[in-house]
Amino acid sequence: MIKSSTLLAGASALLFSTAAFANSHDPAAIQTKALQDSLAYEITEGLTTEVGPRQAGTEAEARARDWSVAKLKSLGFQNVRNEPFMMPTWVRGAETAEVTGPYPQKMHVTALGNSASTGAAGIEAEVAYFDSLAAMQAVPDGSLAGKIAFVTHDMHRTQDGSSYGAYGPVRWIGPSVASKKGAVAYVIKSIGTDHHRNPHTGNMNFAEGVKPIPAGALSLPDADNLERMIKLGKPVTLKLVMTPQNIGQQESGNVIAEVTGSDSSKGMILIACHLDSWDLAPGAFDDAAGCGIVTAAAKHIMDHGQPLRTIRILWAGAEEVGLWGGKAYAKAHTGSNHAIAMESDFGADSVWRVEFNLPDGAENIEKQIAQALLPLGVSANGPPATGGADVRDIIASNNLAVIDLQQDGTRYFDLHHTPDDTLDKIDPKQMRQNVAAWSTVLSIIANSDADFTMPAKE
Amino acid sequence: MIKSSTLLAGASALLFSTAAFANSHDPAAIQTKALQDSLAYEITEGLTTEVGPRQAGTEAEARARDWSVAKLKSLGFQNVRNEPFMMPTWVRGAETAEVTGPYPQKMHVTALGNSASTGAAGIEAEVAYFDSLAAMQAVPDGSLAGKIAFVTHDMHRTQDGSSYGAYGPVRWIGPSVASKKGAVAYVIKSIGTDHHRNPHTGNMNFAEGVKPIPAGALSLPDADNLERMIKLGKPVTLKLVMTPQNIGQQESGNVIAEVTGSDSSKGMILIACHLDSWDLAPGAFDDAAGCGIVTAAAKHIMDHGQPLRTIRILWAGAEEVGLWGGKAYAKAHTGSNHAIAMESDFGADSVWRVEFNLPDGAENIEKQIAQALLPLGVSANGPPATGGADVRDIIASNNLAVIDLQQDGTRYFDLHHTPDDTLDKIDPKQMRQNVAAWSTVLSIIANSDADFTMPAKE
Ligand SMILES: [Zn+2]
Ligand SMILES: [Zn+2]
Ligand SMILES: [Zn+2]
Ligand SMILES: [Zn+2]
Incomplete structure (x- = not known):
């Protein structure tokens, strides 16, 4: 359905001047159109089916970039390119992973990003169990010598994803703590909220001066099982084999495309997602969907004629493994004229809240956006917008205004960084609501001549 | 809670004659008590935690038998033994499994029981896709030469599990069909109803005279992905590595325990489950739960005093891999005096229907059971009972009466034979309803002096 109307819009663009379309950016009309979107799903389906998992720095991510450049060109965007x-x-x-005693059985484990290797022979040791990161932090340095430290947690589902902030440190800093305490390896209950045998990977970094040790995540049912074994009171031994490697500097890249605005003196609107995924899954939720959503929204604007401001789409590379794409983008584009940054990297479930960080004087824009999003069930009473990982550095370097469209994260951490992050998890109806919300916001801000310059930071 | 009341009943048994208890088998009172059961869950927790996966013929199943004999003895059952x-x-x-072209990515696969080996080097070949077993059956013999045959299906969830019968042949006979058509290997969309990256294994047998080939199941999301690739129109190649082995005759065993009845001239009640599981998971639903349920029910009867008939509990070995335990049981016990056989092997969700295959003259027993089960939401308008895999052979050899307590199978095939069949899947409330239904039925039939002799088969 969207395809024939797209063709029609394209045909019309040949017959009439683009100026005529600048006035056709009625947010309500665009919202209605975007609620019929099929492009966001099509991009997600393409990336997950034709490319699959695409870990940064690997040939799979390079294939993903090739696919993306071809796709974005075929959609009619301008200045499509890869910035390596x-x-x-x-x-x-x-x-x-395998419990070797007293209740021998195999467990499902995955290494955390930047884990050290156990060597092919593996490490077998007694498990030292902690029910929280704080409990492990409380024991003396050296007291875990010869042990595999094991930390669980009580993460529950939250709409705003805030439980990731609360329990994420078990993954992010736990490995360093375990190493400092003397542990020979570290395993965690996966940072997630599901009950499937699919462990959750994710990045971590050892603190300066801390010896890297093997660090992995057990699936939640396996972690619960290990916890039950330990509570039976006998020493439990675990054998871990994890043989990751550092393969040095490799090439990644940011794929960029634009809808060129009619007035290049106005700061552009940067809309971002990340193209890379973890290697365990085709990354439908994280973050093919985000790329689909922002791109479909930009396409709806383009199909209604040239906007006032340039909309730049950034499919960032190498987000998962250290936010390298966002850093590279900021480095390359610090000098260029951006107005507002936005990002989609939280699955494909409905937008439920809009958040702003706009300068004084833009209150009318905020009101207009809030009003225009009401038919989609989106509220506007949130904290200030902060942006996401891929736009963090350009926001900081260019002191940019930010708008966040918060998605429902209730089931996000069921899937996050697991093999289970596959296309079937996408709810097309909720995804269309996302595209409609993004299209609505873009139709307003990309055609606004308001001054979005943020006050200089103290 | 159940433990203290159990102790109390035990203490009373010392003070009064067992005959006094034979009259205390009030079905309603036992049902109420059984709705507080914790033993079924405790057995399931023990088997999944302290033993884990327990494939027949392996040392893990032997450990499971040791655990089971000890557990059943500690519960106070009589004549506890292993019959090897x-x-x-x-x-x-x-x-x-890995798609090697044109869209390279890894897939999750598991070998089906009795699959041949690809050898360590694997098999790489073009995929020949069929959307049903019938479609593959329709092509000429030899036409799949050099190909990996791939069959999908449209299995949906059903309360009575009947969709397993409809789509199971894709697994059961598909490998033989593929081999006859010349395929070098065979993969299926897992026979299941979930959307997780956990493939479903299960047994199959090559038909007489058919050359065994490697046969595996892809997880449902992977199969859907492969199907999408194929529908893009280019030839798709898959590389499969599966190296299972036949290790010859190994020992398994049936674990048996009894509640001895007061009148050994009356035929006994045989209640069965299977102790073995597939190797991929600790088999909570399939079938630790069944063993927990039937055993807890027998315990509730025992705790109310000696019943009229002996209740024999059979935790069969080697069900998954060819129903060997049921065959061995029938061979060993054809001559002994059984009255009725029952089995629990369909998870731990609520009993929703009772089915009978009792002789003429037992209508009053059927009515009494149907009436007694009404408070549990169980209906009695089903087809005749047929029993389950572990009692099939003794039913046939001894021409036994049968009662089936049908469990809700809506989510059974989400978990069936996958790594995901773990303790967290048990809903303790539904499990207690099962124990109550079983206890109710046992309280009636184990204390009935009705003649359950089936008419001789023509
Ligand atoms: Zn992400
Ligand atoms: Zn991520
Ligand atoms: Zn079973
Ligand atoms: Zn089974």
Whole structure:
């Protein structure tokens, strides 16, 4: 359905001047149209089916960039290009876990990004169990010598994803803490909220001066099982084999496309997602969907004629493994004229809240957006917008205004960084609501001549 | 809670004669008590935590038998024993699947029981796709030469599990069909109803005279992905590595325990489950739960005093891999005096229907049971009872009466034979309803002096 109307719009653009369309950016009309969107799903389906998992720095991510450049060109965007950069690359090896006593059984484990290797022979040691990161932090340095430290948590589902902030440190800093305490390896209950045998990977970094040790995540049912074993009171031994490697600097890249605005003196609107995924899954939710959503929204604007401001689409590379794409983008584009940054990297479920960080004087724009999003069930009473990982650095370097469209994260951490992040998890109806919300916001801000310059930071 | 009341009943048994208790088998009172059961869950937790996966013929199943004998003795059952038998054993090896072109990505696969090996080097070949078993059956013999045959299906969830009968042949006979058509290997969309990256294994047998080929199941999301690739129109190549082995005759065993009845001239009630599981998971639903349910029900009867008839509990070995336990049981016990056989092997969700295959003259027993089960939401308008896999042979050899307590199978095939069949899937409330239904039925039939002799088969 969207395809025939797209063709029609394209045909009309040949017959009439683009100026005529600048006035056709009625947010309500665009919203209605975007609620019929099929492009966001089509992009997500293409990336997950024709490319699949696409870890940064690997040939799979390079294939993803080729696919993306071709796709964005075929959609009619301007200035489509890849901006390459180099980044350090860690790749997964074998990975197995097995309780060797007193209740021998295999467990599902995956290495955390930047984990050290156990060597092919593996590490077998007694498990030292902690029910929280704080409990492990409380024991003396050296007290975990010869042990595999194991930390669980009580993460629950939250609409705003805030439980990730609360329990994420078990993954982010736990490995360093375990190493400092003397542990020979570290395993966690996956940072997630599901009950499937699919462990959640994710990045971590050892603190300066801390010896890297093997660090992995057990699936939630396996972690619960290990916890039950430990509570039976006998010493439990675990054998871990994880053989990841650092393969040095590899090439990644940011794929960029634009809808060129009619007035290049106005700051552009940057809308971002990330193209890379973890290697365990085709990354439908994280973050093919985000790329689909922002791109479909930009396409709806383009199909209604040239906007006032340029909309720049950034499909960032190498987000998962250290936010390298966002850093490279900021470095390359610090001097160029951006007005507002936005990002979609939280799945494909409905937008439920809009958040702003706009300068004084833009209150009318905020009101207009809030009003225009009401038919989509989106509220506007949130904290200030902060942007996402891929636009963090350009926001900081260019002191940009930000708008966040918060998505429902209730089931996001069921899937996050697991093998289970596959196309079937996308709810097309909720995805269309996303595209409609994004299209609505873009139709307003890309055609606004308001001054979005943020006050200089103190 | 159940534990203290159990202690109390035990203490009373010392003070009064067991005859006094034979009259205390009030079905309604036992049902109320059983709705507080914790033993079924405790057994399931023990088997999944302290033993884990327990494939027939392996040391894990032997550990499970040791655990079971100890557990059943500690619960106070009589004549607890292991009855060993030998059976042919197939064990899993490495297993990986990877699309090598045109959209390279890894897939999750598991070998089906009795699959041939690809050898360590694997098999790489073009995929020949069929959307049903019938479609593959329709092509000429030899036409799949050099290809990996791939069959999908449209299985949906059903309360009575009947969709397994409809689509199971894709697994059961598909490998033989593929081999006859010349395929070098065979993969299926897992026979299941979930959307997780956990493939469903299960047994199959090559038909007489058919050359065994490697046969595996892709997880449902992977199969859907492969199907999408194929529908894009280019030839798709798959590389399969699966290295299972046949390790010959190994020992398995049936674990048996009894509640001895007061009148040994009355035929006993046989209640069965299976102790073995597939190797991929600790088999909570399939079938630790069944063992928990039937055993807890027998315990509730025992705790109310000696019943009229002996209740024999059979935790069968080697069900998954060829129903060897049921065969061995029938062979060993054809001559002994059984009255009725029952089995629990369909998870732990609520009983929704009772089915009977009792002789003429037992209508009053059927009515009494139907009436007693009404408070549990169980209906009695079903087809005749047929029993389950572990009691099939003794039913046939001894021409036994049968009662089936049908469980809700809506989510059974989400979990069936996958790594995901873990303790967290048990809903304790539904499990207690099961124990109550079983206890109710046992309280009636184990204390009935009705003649359950089935008419001789023509
Ligand atoms: Zn992401
Ligand atoms: Zn991520
Ligand atoms: Zn079973
Ligand atoms: Zn089974």
